[in-house]
Amino acid sequence: MVLNVTILGSNSAIPTLKRKPTAQLVNHNERFFLIDCAEGTQIQLRKYRIKMQRIHHIFISHLHGDHFFGLIGLISSMHLLGRKRELHVYAPPLLENILNVQLEASQTELIYPFNFHPIKPDVHDKIYEDEKLIVETIPLDHRIPTCGFLFKEKEGKRKLKKDVVNSLKIPVNEYLNLKNGADYIDSNGKTIKNNKVTDNPHPVRSYAYCSDTGYYEKIIPIIKNVDLLYHEATFAHDMVDVAREKFHSTSVDAATIAKKAEVKNLVIGHFSTRYESSQELLKEAKTVFKHTRAASDGKNYDV
């Protein structure tokens, strides 16, 4: 089952020709989730050949423009291109009015069902659930109310050991019970332990998105042991004072959080425009946490 993240923008604050501001696409088993939506996100989706109409859930971390100015354009294009399926947006409450005043000014009534879900960025909360995935908010430490998002797979069902099941001639109508963990009682009344006929389910995976934030250890229990952490690293560590003042992180901050949270892999991003290349930031982060990579627009990471 696919679980990966495509970076649509890795710059902070403003778009440049090399790096666009923040947006990411999470693909879980061909369900597409958009995180943040800077200006030009719909163009990035086209560039990387991702069909916008396949996105059904959009999560907005906070209301700085470099994280949401592209949303109204994306919503409008979905409308103009004849979308029928519903769209869900999860965002700080003020965004609803921002979208509405723009739709009203253009006298646009969206032709598809649009659902706005206000979130509380300062509360760690479950905001989305389907049969295979949960999304939770991660309260962050930024100038305005901001949260990250934690994508967690749900534990799946146990996997049948096909050969054992066949050799025992277990009837098909028993399969679901076995997958749910029940023991099997054969026609002679003999109990066969579940672990004889099934394997453990696929291990669950998790992805944590943390941008924008200062160095903030309170997120550690929430993101503990995730398979992949995206953490902003706006500055190199020689600018730690500026980072603290602006409620942003340095590459060393990001790596330190990754290390303390014992995550498997770290991707850093949201780079200040002052850095032509992210290599300096990456090198610095790796001195603290080896399994670090630097985001770049269009790159795709398996979780």
Next chain:
Amino acid sequence: MVLNVTILGSNSAIPTLKRKPTAQLVNHNERFFLIDCAEGTQIQLRKYRIKMQRIHHIFISHLHGDHFFGLIGLISSMHLLGRKRELHVYAPPLLENILNVQLEASQTELIYPFNFHPIKPDVHDKIYEDEKLIVETIPLDHRIPTCGFLFKEKEGKRKLKKDVVNSLKIPVNEYLNLKNGADYIDSNGKTIKNNKVTDNPHPVRSYAYCSDTGYYEKIIPIIKNVDLLYHEATFAHDMVDVAREKFHSTSVDAATIAKKAEVKNLVIGHFSTRYESSQELLKEAKTVFKHTRAASDGKNYDV
């Protein structure tokens, strides 16, 4: 003195990889005026190496997203990049609130003076004037209140005939009177007619921007004889019924207006995404009005 127009977007409705939605830059003697500002306009400015901080006046024709969704991002980037000089935006009144709610949500107080000038799109009116240029609204026929913009150079002063002025030994302090059209009376009291010592001023030039609009003959007296007309041509003429229904124009409509208004040159643009190439539209327009060109992103036209 330079007067030219750079097309920043020539598509209608949505951005594609080939064509962005509407925005144009007018350069008059190194004063830069932006007309409309679709999503991604600030990226187009970077792409074509136009310094955003040199733009001081922005004119918005109407509040469909493909003409203004990029404005908040441009305003924000100007702020983040340390702009000091003032910015003037001329637009339908509802835009002011749209900008304000977004600045408030991000708790942004712009660090440069920002002046919003509400315009009345249904009235032909002068909305801008400096010592060399006037900008007027052109009421158009669209689904929501919309106007085009007419850029007109002011008549300059008469030009001294240097050789005549020298041979007559006219004192320097008389020059301004002569440039303003006065006759010269020499030390003997003899009157020398102004046209003996001056030439006519540079001919004034004019540029009319008309998008979005249905076929609308009421604009003809306003745009009569302009040097360059940009007129939308969303559709080819086989889609004239759709054009009428949507208050857009066909390439033949645009060319007919150009012909009736006896303009010197026509540029068509705002092409529907259905047209991969604008060649079909151009060919059709030229059957009605020969001096037609098809806009494409990045192209520059002398007025």
